Amino acid sequence: MSGLRTENLSVQFGAVKPVDGVSVEIAAGKLTSIIGPNGAGKTSFFNLLTGLYLPTRGKVYFDGNDVTDMPVHQKVRCGLTRTFQILNVFDALTVEENIRVAVQRRHGRSRKLFCAADVHGPVEDEVAEITERIRLPDKRKVRACDLSHGHRRHLEIGLSLATRPKTLLLDEPMSGLGMYESSIMGEFVRELAQSLTVVLVEHHMSVVLSISDTILVLSQGRLLASGTPAEIQANPAVQEAYLGSGRYDLPQERAAHA
Numbered sequence: 009m010s011g012l013r014t015e016n017l018s019v020q021f022g023a024v025k026p027v028d029g030v031s032v033e034i035a036a037g038k039l040t041s042i043i044g045p046n047g048a049g050k051t052s053f054f055n056l057l058t059g060l061y062l063p064t065r066g067k068v069y070f071d072g073n074d075v076t077d078m079p080v081h082q083k084v085r086c087g088l089t090r091t092f093q094i095l096n097v098f099d100a101l102t103v104e105e106n107i108r109v110a111v112q113r114r115h116g117r118s119r120k121l122f123c124a125a126d127v128h129g130p131v132e133d134e135v136a137e138i139t140e141r142i143r144l145p146d147k148r149k150v151r152a153c154d155l156s157h158g159h160r161r162h163l164e165i166g167l168s169l170a171t172r173p174k175t176l177l178l179d180e181p182m183s184g185l186g187m188y189e190s191s192i193m194g195e196f197v198r199e200l201a202q203s204l205t206v207v208l209v210e211h212h213m214s215v216v217l218s219i220s221d222t223i224l225v226l227s228q229g230r231l232l233a234s235g236t237p238a239e240i241q242a243n244p245a246v247q248e249a250y251l252g253s254g255r256y257d258l259p260q261e262r263a264a265h266a
């Protein structure tokens with residue numbers, strides 16, 4: 009399992025600074041969540057970690073190595089993989105076909121979707137293992153378009169697992185899910201963090217507070233606070249940032265637990 013570190017990480021687009029001088033340690037083998045009001049810079053920070061954005065200033069280290077300028081596909085090969093807010097699965101394919109495509113892509117055989125030699129080989133073992141891991145073994149023959157939204161999110165994470173990540177960055181996996189599906193997703197993400205380093209961007213505060221080891225709070229592109237869920241909940245600056253933004257998630261959670 010591998011950790012991430014940023015040093016004075018910044019990106020600027022014209023006059024806008026979505027991320028401004030963020031230095032953080034993301035511990036290996038832990039579940040770290042990044043929260044903050046709308047427009048705080050969470051997705052931009054994510055994009056800097058994964059290589060979708062190149063920083064204007066600062067550094068990103070993965071496994072102790074400087075990966076600041078490494079392109080996305082090379083980072084994935086090193087074990088740093090992300091999911092996107094927008095679902096990224098093939099609708100017409102079944103769960104196991106989707107995973108097979110992703111596994112075969114890693115093996116450099118993406119054009120041989122139904123290659124006979126793979127049917128009982130290591131690719132198929134891996135497809136079965138990932139299907140189990142994402143909790144969809146009974147849905148393996150179901151086409152992606154017939155899955156519930158929550159199950160599609162599990163499948164999307166399965167596609168990321170097919171890259172064999174050491175660190176998995178999840179961009180709002182609970183987006184569009186109801187309370188029940190979100191709590192199931194939360195349990196699933198927590199389970200993933202037993203074998204991977206997980207970095208989570210998520211608005212669903214009750215789940216974030218219940219599953220995270222560490223929470224980083226961004227506000228206006230800067231690191232406002234970091235700490236355990238209890239420390240973050242008790243932090244007046246964090247409450248102020250949420251109140252000031254017009255989003256009341258954090259204070260509501262506090263009220264709910266009062």
Ligand SMILES: Nc1ncnc2c1ncn2[C@@H]1O[C@H](COP(=O)(O)OP(=O)(O)OP(=O)(O)O)[C@@H](O)[C@H]1O
Pocket residue numbers: 021024025026044045046047048049050051052053
């Ligand atoms: N490529 C870009 N060009 C110009 N401005 C950008 C770009 N990417 C992000 N921004 C701006 O940077 C700020 C932070 O955006 P970002 O999407 O990172 O925030 P966020 O915390 O993920 O927000 P949300 O919670 O609403 O998804 C916003 O004002 C956004 O408009």
